[in-house]
Amino acid sequence: MKPLNATHPLQIYSNVFTSQPDETHAIPHGTLLGEWLTANIPGFDPDNDELTFSLPFDQPVTAPVDCHFVPKKGVVKVLTFGLGSYLLSKMTPKPGGMKTSKRNETQGSEIDLSSASNQAVKYGQPIREAFGRSKIVPDYIVPPRRYFGPDGKTHWIEGLLCVGVGDYDIPASSINVANSPIVGLGGDNYATIYGPGESLAAEPAARWWHTSKEVGPTSTGGSGLALGTVSDATRQAPAGSYLFSGKTITPVSGQTFPTNWETGMYLQIENYRDYQVAGNVLSGDMAGLQVSGGDSVELAGDAIGSRAVTSYTAPTTTNAGTPSVWTAQTAPALSYASEPAQFTVNVGSVTGVVTLNSDYLDEPALIDDINDQLTQTALSGLVSVSAGLMITELPNYAARKITVTGISGAVRVFGSVSQANQNTVIGTARVEAEPAKLTLAGFDYSGSSVRLSINKAGETFVITGVSANLLTVDRVDGLGASTWLGWTTGFTTSSTSLQLDPDTIEGGWVGTFAATPGDELCDRLEFDVFMPQGLIRYDSDGDPHEMPVHVYFRYREGPNDSWKQVSKPFRAQTRDQFGITFSVDLPTPKRVKECQMRRRFAERNKQNIQDKLEWFGLRARMVRKIDTYPDLTTLAFRLDGKSTSAESESQINVIATRKLNGVATRSIGEAVNYIARNTDMDTAAIDALSADWDQRGDYFDFAFNKATTVKAALDTALMAGYAEPTVKSGLISAVRDTKRDPVMLHAYQHTYSAQNTTSEIITQIDMPDQNEVEGLDVEYLDETSWRVETLRCELPGSTGARIEKIECEGITSRTKVYQWGMRQLMSRLLDNVQYSTKTELDARNSEYGDYVNFVQEIPEWSQSAVVESVSGLHVRSTEPLAWVAGEQHVIALQRVDGTMSEVRDATRVDEFTAAIDTPFEMTAIPQETALFFGIKSRFANPAIVRDVRPSGGETSISAIAYSELKYQYDDALPPA
Structure with missing residues (x-):
């Protein structure tokens, strides 16, 4: 008698690929086969006639069950309901995307926060396997560690990335952050490639640091969790973007106003904007300021204090101007190899010499050469040549006169140069808009631009109406009267501060947050304190001084344990953003489930003091680590924020060439042999095709990022060589149709006629219809730009009325994509008999x-x-x-x-x-x-x-x- 927990194997065979089971699944004894398949195999189709089972679906399983795959039509196929061999089967988890944020409300310079945004890998997904030459955005193997350097102004990120399964040739110069090679970043930035099986024991970037997601940049745009004060009313509106229009303020990035704000409360509104400085004159956007000579303003930001207004001038509008144009008199000759031509283009007082000593296919090719030469002269960016050899001034227009001086043979290019010079058209110069201008008595700033919040002195904003999504304010004088018109033109900004008058009491604890996940042990904690507005104080004379602050950090394993507290005082004299990373070493590895932080004294909230503190990050270094990855190529890196935060698309990427049999190769045949390495292969057929592919320069450049089958992978690889997989005499083979030698068109081919057929030979012709495709738009990954490009493939004379969009995978050369696309188009047009x-x-x-x-x-x-x-x-x-x-x-x-x-x-x-x-x-x-x-x-x-x-x-x-x-x-x- 079978025990209650007995199981029997379901063995999945694919006669095409292997004589051994591709997969084995355990089915409980006595379970109906059909019920188990339906419950456990997504998309299972009992009517699939390409699958044969050794047991009927309505029978209980009491012995091993075999499933055989029977391909139809002589073509390799795959099991369609989720069983079968997968080419890519190794998985590794990766944390979700991490977001960094920069706040723009400081008086000094901002820190470039580090960000290495890489392709996410969710648990259960396969690891990439690439072939040929590919641009790869590696995936995290362990979570990255972000921390501040000793100078407080550099934010670092380090981590370990997975390039893919197998070995790759990756030159150091091809490891990039966005488009910049890491080797060119200098400093302590680095990236190191580790091949399969190489030791990572001495690589600090390979350590697993768990980052608490609850601590750090906020969804409303804050850099971290404010170490604030306890008060009855919420002191500050959430960070984010706000729309200022008329006398209303509206949140536009999901935040809401505090629920305990009430009508009648006085409000400090600071909108920080960039202004140009010329002596004591500020120029820029001053919507809502509403001042005139004799008034005073309060400044915050790069300059602090009150200043008297000497004058205010409203802004004007822009006149773009028109370009100067010079036009040739005749169509140009195209042959200059045997009889060169040379001429000078004059734009005002700036000149450039052009020499033509080549033959050109057409006028556009000639124009391209002239433009290329102009970019190598002082005229670069001033003019451009277009159809009809028209020389046109480029923006910004300066009303320069354009002429041409012939040196030799210019008449063959332009016709009569003197006549064209007489007909030249002089444009009008661009007149820039004049921004609003504010002249302030006693204003002195050394830079050419300044970031300020400017408010009229003697008047205060007061809340006149409030809801979660709308705030109505007015600006009143000391008697409560108002002549303010509001922000009449309206604008949206995230560089703003909306807060009530400050309270001055001790800061409260922020937290509690867990530092370690699950039952993992850590031996070190790290926490970051960030000063988004710098740390500085000014005396009554405006002289800067150090500002001291003090934070407390405490942690424990669980709610029943006692707190362990560390005290971290520090001071600085800077209006630039900076951050400090503190560490706490644990003598005995622990599970740290609760962490808290607070500041000792409340934020001052005075214009002469900048002491805002934020809890920026919390990390724990795990005791458990992996020192080698036998089957993977990995990349360890360390980068500072200046290298990673400039663009949102800043990604660590590599240009990698897969190594097969120890050699870097783009060969289609090598890729096919590797993909089908565990099957019975028709090596002679693959070798014959490989010789043809190599002679033609056909390559396979593709990265498999998703789970796929051997059949699907072979389809993709062979497609790059105009081939497809099939089965011949029980072996995996490939076929590729190509042009035949006319002499051997018929000879040595099997022939069917009335002498060996049992029925009539039928010819079926599909006649073209009005919906027949005229061309193809082929999308492909270009090997030069590494972007998805679209290439039009159509026959001469095509109207382009019926274009089909298709995708080409594995081919990255524009020329080869065109050849492939035209083959696809011709197949659609000619495979109709x-x-x-x-x-x-x-x-x-x-x-x-x-x-x-x-x-x-x-x-x-x-x-x-x-x-x-x-x-x-x-x-x-x-x-x-x-x-x-x-x-x-x-x-x-x-x-x-x-x-x-x-x-x-x-x-x-x-x-x-x-x-x-x-x-x-x-x-x-x-x-x-x-x-x-x-x-x-x-x-x-x-x-x-x-x-x-x-x-x-x-x-x-x-x-x-x-x-x-x-x-x-x-x-x-x-x-x-």
């Missing part, structure tokens, strides 16, 4: 992708018969031969293996007999050997097999017609 028939056993000699002949019984076209006799150069048929006056005839025989002999020219001897000029290279058997006869241009129809289907004693075969036109663009160059 199909032949089909039935034989007894003969058709089983043909396989998918084979070249074959069809000889049809068409009067005065082609026919088949049987050889009655062969005497010297005379061949006699058992049936009359259909001679057509004025036509050239040919004759061929069928070999015993079913293939056609060489085709010989035939001349009439009599109705049954033909004379040939050269003997056949085979011996005909009278009354047995088949004979093929007809007009030379159409006696046999070459075709490519698409389906061979045995059924009982008969075999059906179908094929598409061969046309050499299909391959006419296989070596073509794409349009310019």
